[in-house]
Amino acid sequence: MSFHLDKLTVRHLRGARAAALHALDLDVAQGEQLALIGPSGAGKTTLLSTLACAHQPAEGRLSVLGADPWALSHKDRHRLRARLFLAPQTPPLPPRQRVVTAVLAARLPRWSVATALRSLFAPVDPEAAFDALRRFGLGDKLYARVDRLSGGERQRCSLARLLLSAAEAFLVDEPISALDPSLARITLATLQQEARARNATLVCSLHQVDMARAHFTRIVGLREGRIVFDLPRERVTDEMIAALYENEIVEPEPHPAHETPERIAVGACF
Numbered sequence: 339m340s341f342h343l344d345k346l347t348v349r350h351l352r353g354a355r356a357a358a359l360h361a362l363d364l365d366v367a368q369g370e371q372l373a374l375i376g377p378s379g380a381g382k383t384t385l386l387s388t389l390a391c392a393h394q395p396a397e398g399r400l401s402v403l404g405a406d407p408w409a410l411s412h413k414d415r416h417r418l419r420a421r422l423f424l425a426p427q428t429p430p431l432p433p434r435q436r437v438v439t440a441v442l443a444a445r446l447p448r449w450s451v452a453t454a455l456r457s458l459f460a461p462v463d464p465e466a467a468f469d470a471l472r473r474f475g476l477g478d479k480l481y482a483r484v485d486r487l488s489g490g491e492r493q494r495c496s497l498a499r500l501l502l503s504a505a506e507a508f509l510v511d512e513p514i515s516a517l518d519p520s521l522a523r524i525t526l527a528t529l530q531q532e533a534r535a536r537n538a539t540l541v542c543s544l545h546q547v548d549m550a551r552a553h554f555t556r557i558v559g560l561r562e563g564r565i566v567f568d569l570p571r572e573r574v575t576d577e578m579i580a581a582l583y584e585n586e587i588v589e590p591e592p593h594p595a596h597e598t599p600e601r602i603a604v605g606a607c608f
């Protein structure tokens with residue numbers, strides 16, 4: 339079992355009355371793949387970072403790869419985290435670094451200090467970084483600077499790190515939020531292939547419900563910090579999806595009257 343949650347409650351602020359996750363029960367077997375869906379603020383990111391042992395739960399029981407992370411010593415919890423890969427929505431990549439160095443950093447936990455230092459100056463295994471980037475359609479960015487990448491390219495650069503990691507579970511937060519439909523499909527397919535090939539668990543939050551239903555066989559719907567459903571995709575109905583997102587669609591503001599060309603021109607000057 340990769341993850342076992344038993345009545346797990348998580349609060350962002352110690353002592354805060356409102357919990358971000360309320361008494362969640364969830365089991366995820368090793369090698370299983372599931373999509374996490376739900377409206378903004380539902381708790382998807384909080385759940386992923388809790389599974390990554392980044393948030394200490396307030397109540398309930400959590401088991402990650404067979405261990406209670408918060409009963410471990412600091413050092414052992416660090417070792418446990420190294421067996422997981424959390425890909426945040428906005429990856430914290432060092433801005434001035436070359437893509438090749440940023441991707442190879444996924445190997446740091448397995449390198450000696452000498453190898454790590456050497457790789458900063460002359461990348462130790464650029465072919466591996468290239469292969470990982472190529473699988474996400476980014477092979478041509480190997481030597482680009484991270485701060486010159488677009489939002490979608492940064493996201494895929496972070497996912498290329500995942501391929502070079504030795505993680506047994508991938509926790510991926512909205513990996514396709516900045517991608518066009520074709521790249522989104524390639525990206526999800528690559529993540530799923532990699533997870534299958536190494537029998538890693540994949541928990542992936544998605545805002546694109548259609549993509550979640552098309553790619554994942556298990557769908558977990560989260561709303562206001564609670565699991566609303568946890569079902570095989572064929573049992574998830576359109577009505578359930580509508581209820582999950584009910585009242586979440588904000589009507590656009592009525593269009594303002596057209597600006598005169600003069601005003602647009604003045605605005606453009608400033």
Ligand SMILES: Nc1ncnc2c1ncn2[C@@H]1O[C@H](COP(=O)(O)OP(=O)(O)OP(=O)(O)O)[C@@H](O)[C@H]1O
Pocket residue numbers: 350351358376377378379380381382383384385
């Ligand atoms: N660092 C934080 N401090 C305090 N509250 C937080 C923090 N991060 C998230 N929250 C709150 O926890 C709840 C769940 O947020 P979370 O980011 O997990 O939702 P989400 O489903 O990932 O949303 P989105 O789809 O918009 O990314 C929200 O009410 C949010 O305001």
